Amino acid sequence: MKAGFVNIFGKPNAGKSTLLNALVGEKMAIVSSKVQTTRHRIKAFLNKPGEYQVIFSDTPGIIDPKYKLHQRMMAAVKSALEDADIALLIVDANDNFEECDAIFQSLKLSIPCLLVLNKIDAAANGKIAEAEAFFGQRPYYKKIVKIGALQKIHLDKLLNAILSLLPESAPFYDEDDLSDLPTKFFVAELIREKIYELFGDEIPYHTAVMVNEFKEKDTLVKIQADIIVQRETQKAIIIGDKGKMIRQIGTSARKDIEAFIGQKVFLELFVKVRPKWRDNEMQLNEYGYK
Incomplete structure (x- = not known):
């Protein structure tokens, strides 16, 4: 082995x-x-x-x-x-x-x-x-x-x-596992990927995603996540005219999340402004950058 x-x-x-x-x-x-x-x-x-x-x-x-x-x-x-x-x-x-x-x-x-x-x-x-x-x-x-x-x-x-x-060794992890990271991490990443796909060069680098709720129900998984931005103008861009862009993010991300976890998903997204979060130690910890 x-x-x-x-x-x-x-x-x-x-x-x-x-x-x-x-x-x-x-x-x-x-x-x-x-x-x-x-x-x-x-x-x-x-x-x-x-x-x-x-x-x-x-x-x-x-x-x-x-x-x-x-x-x-x-x-x-x-x-x-x-x-x-x-x-x-x-x-x-x-x-x-x-x-x-x-x-x-x-x-x-x-x-x-x-x-x-x-x-x-x-x-x-x-x-x-x-x-x-x-x-x-x-x-x-x-x-x-x-x-x-x-x-x-x-x-x-x-x-x-x-x-x-590769050295000879016993396995380090259960051989049925794909990763040591929680499902919530991958859900947040799939949402973040859509922001990279849908927006220009600046916006994606100013955003983070935090999954606040991941509840498995009988027929689906309910997920609520926040998209973090640095400025109110960025929030307006992410939301889009009459909510067009955030709906697009949600629809596209939901399809990939369903494919990833193999279950139906109800995805709810909010946008929150956190000025200079990329230089804030406490907020970086909160958003999973440890």
Whole structure:
């Protein structure tokens, strides 16, 4: 039996969340084309009873912190560095390789690492060969694996490479579990994903979601959640003309939540203004950024 922690590191938008979802076969991390979508460390388990338990961790993209929220995000990266058995260093095939290299060098990893070259299906001409030449002499990884996470290209090769490095161990978690995070966490994330999908570049980064009520009834699950914003003008944008936008968020999120929990959902959303919440220690704790 093999079991261990396999943690995914890289720049924002390298495809970490897409890779996590593709590897475990479930939507465990929200995905957006916008950078810095992932704010938490999200663990997801890939189990083959009697053979292996791979505990994957998606981590926030590595950035220079500007707010206390960003500091909490980078603390999540640090915690993932501390317990990893294997690191997946993910690189967008079209990205700046020198910037990626600088990040990986700064991690000062002493564990086995795999360099994962992602988005090979969308790579510009010559970029794959350029990446192999650039990273070829780097000392911090055992093997380079070329994949397309969104299209699920070569994921079997990546999993085999992971299993070859995974230590022998008994499982750390129940083999029926998909994560150690509560359902309420994933509900809040699915609502937040819709805000990233429906609004421009500024609004999503000023919002948080807090699930206040999650009640399982005979025929459905009743969920009440607050969307937190920083200013009254943002509240008006989230609500929209005659409530159009918040209804759209609710309808879209409810469908995904129902698919995730396998039950009918009644979803009620409110918008609340909390000025400068991203720099408020108490509010960050309240919204789950610990």
